[in-house]
Amino acid sequence: MRVREQLIGAAILATATYYGILRIAEAKCDAAVGSLGTPIDQSRPEDLAAFERLRQQLFTFGQGPFADRLEDLRRRHELWVAPGLGPDRWAAYVEALGLVRRIYIRRVALMNPRRHLYPADPVDVPTDYQSAFAWLGLGGAMRHELAHHDGAIEEAEAYRIELAWYEEIRRSAFLTSLEGDERARWEWAFESAIASARKAAERAGPAAG
Numbered sequence: 001m002r003v004r005e006q007l008i009g010a011a012i013l014a015t016a017t018y019y020g021i022l023r024i025a026e027a028k029c030d031a032a033v034g035s036l037g038t039p040i041d042q043s044r045p046e047d048l049a050a051f052e053r054l055r056q057q058l059f060t061f062g063q064g065p066f067a068d069r070l071e072d073l074r075r076r077h078e079l080w081v082a083p084g085l086g087p088d089r090w091a092a093y094v095e096a097l098g099l100v101r102r103i104y105i106r107r108v109a110l111m112n113p114r115r116h117l118y119p120a121d122p123v124d125v126p127t128d129y130q131s132a133f134a135w136l137g138l139g140g141a142m143r144h145e146l147a148h149h150d151g152a153i154e155e156a157e158a159y160r161i162e163l164a165w166y167e168e169i170r171r172s173a174f175l176t177s178l179e180g181d182e183r184a185r186w187e188w189a190f191e192s193a194i195a196s197a198r199k200a201a202e203r204a205g206p207a208a209g
């Protein structure tokens with residue numbers, strides 16, 4: 001009996017230690033993105049609705065499988081909203097102690113991508129042009145963070161995947177079926193998103209982690 005009690009005691013201790021470390025890992029992740037992060041789920045209907053809008057936009061881009069992968073991550077509690085993430089980031093991938101892996105989306109960016117990209121309305125860019133660029137920016141950022149989640153450690157690799165994602169949609173029926181003003185707007189948005197990602201990749205440098 002004594003041995004058995006000791007074994008049970010040891011198992012309880014190991015479990016307690018595991019959950020202790022897990023909580024530390026979770027806290028480390030949250031701290032890395034400015035704290036107050038919350039999972040995207042039914043407990044916050046506004047966040048969930050905003051996430052659904054992003055998914056619908058991805059379907060419009062012809063990116064159904066990508067939208068489904070994000071939904072899968074969300075269901076596994078690996079997709080979070082970060083109210084404290086700075087204005088220079090759409091999203092961030094955070095991993096801690098090999099136990100917790102999460103993609104955090106800046107809350108403003110999820111709720112209103114255009115407002116994240118343009119905190120104030122520029123005089124020379126019409127609202128619908130801003131929105132088109134913003135949807136690509138948010139989608140591209142999610143593709144970038146998913147690349148990190150899938151194992152891309154180098155920034156150069158994550159940006160390569162992000163840039164390929166823009167090019168894929170640019171060559172697809174989504175863009176080639178558009179005409180007139182709408183076509184011009186989206187062509188401008190693709191050029192802007194690609195130029196912006198290239199600039200960010202240069203800033204990150206070839207050896208950045």
Ligand SMILES: [Zn+2]
Pocket residue numbers: 144148155158
């Ligand atoms: Zn990155």
